[in-house]
Amino acid sequence: MRLKDKVxxxxxxxxxxxxxxxxxxxxxxxxxxxxxxxxxGGHRMVDQIRDAGGSAEFxxxxxxxxxxxEAMVRAAVDRFGQLDILHNNAITTxxxxxxxxxxxxxxxxxxxxxxxxxxxxxxxLAEMMPRKRGVIVNTASISGLGGDYMLGAYNAIKAGVINLxxxxxxxxARKGIRCNAVCPGPIATPALLGALxxxxxxxxxxxxxxxxxxxxxxxQEIANLVLFLASDEASYITGACFVADGGLTAHTGMxxxxxxxxxx
Numbered sequence: 001m002r003l004k005d006k007v008x009x010x011x012x013x014x015x016x017x018x019x020x021x022x023x024x025x026x027x028x029x030x031x032x033x034x035x036x037x038x039x040x041g042g043h044r045m046v047d048q049i050r051d052a053g054g055s056a057e058f059x060x061x062x063x064x065x066x067x068x069x070e071a072m073v074r075a076a077v078d079r080f081g082q083l084d085i086l087h088n089n090a091i092t093t094x095x096x097x098x099x100x101x102x103x104x105x106x107x108x109x110x111x112x113x114x115x116x117x118x119x120x121x122x123x124x125l126a127e128m129m130p131r132k133r134g135v136i137v138n139t140a141s142i143s144g145l146g147g148d149y150m151l152g153a154y155n156a157i158k159a160g161v162i163n164l165x166x167x168x169x170x171x172x173a174r175k176g177i178r179c180n181a182v183c184p185g186p187i188a189t190p191a192l193l194g195a196l197x198x199x200x201x202x203x204x205x206x207x208x209x210x211x212x213x214x215x216x217x218x219x220q221e222i223a224n225l226v227l228f229l230a231s232d233e234a235s236y237i238t239g240a241c242f243v244a245d246g247g248l249t250a251h252t253g254m255x256x257x258x259x260x261x262x263x264x
Contacts, residue, residue: 001029002231007080009033009072011063011120012090014041016189017139020223021087026054028227030085033076034058055080063090063116064108073123082131085230086124088117088161089139091191093154106153113157118164121179125172132176137229138165139222140181142245158183162241169239178238180229185245188216212247212262 008025012018014036022032026049034049034056036042042058049056059075061068076083092112094105121136128134143151144158161181168179186192186207196204208214225244228234243249 004029006030006084008085009076010087011035014038017219017222018089020219021226024223031055031080035061035072064111069119083127086136095150098152109153114160134177135230136179138181140183166239181241183243184222185248186216
C-alpha cells in the first residue's frame, strides 16, 4: 500500500476528482477525511470507503469560511492524531465577461478557490512542520495556464493556485514538506457535465473535437496522478505542475495548414 498509515484530508471529496481521490487514497491505506458541503454525498463516500475496509470520516465545511477551514484540519488531527496529506480540491466559480462579472461572484470564487487553498495550506503546515514531513497537492487547471472566454474568475484563481503551489514548495522544501499541483483539462465530473447540459448546441462535442485524444478525462485518471504525487514515489518532486488534459494544451490551436486533423 502506497499510503499505509497516512492521514489525508480532501476538500470537495463528495464527487468528481475529490471522490475518486478519496477512494484511491483509502485503497492505498490512508485514512481519509472527506470534506464537503454536500452532507449526503460526503456520508455516502465515507460509507463506500468503510464498506471496502478503509478508514474515513466526513466533515461538513464551507472552505470559504476560515473558521471552518481551521475546524476541518483540527477534526482530522483530533480523529486520527496527525495530518500527512492535504488535497486542496474544492471549487466554485462564476462566469461572465470580465467587464460584467458581479463583485460578489468574483469574491466568492476567490474565497473558495484561492484564499481557502492558502489558508488550508497554512493550517496544515502548522501540523506538518513539527513532524518535518507532509504533502500538499493542489487541484489547479489548464485554465491557470491560459485564458478561457467567460471564465476570467476561474482563470485567475487557478493561475494563483499554480504560483501558490510553487511558493509553498520552495519555502518548505527543507522542512520536509512537498507541494505540487495537478492541472486537469476537461474532466467528466458532475459539475462540468451539469454545466454543459444547460449550454445551447453541441458544446460537449466541440470540446471533445478540440482534445487530441477525442474525449473528456475521467476523475480516476486525475486521482491516479494525485496518488503518485502524494506517495513517496514522488519524493524528489516539489513545486511542479502536472498537466493531464488529453493533449489539449499541446496544440497551438492553429488549424492545420495541410487539412490534416487528429484522425488522420
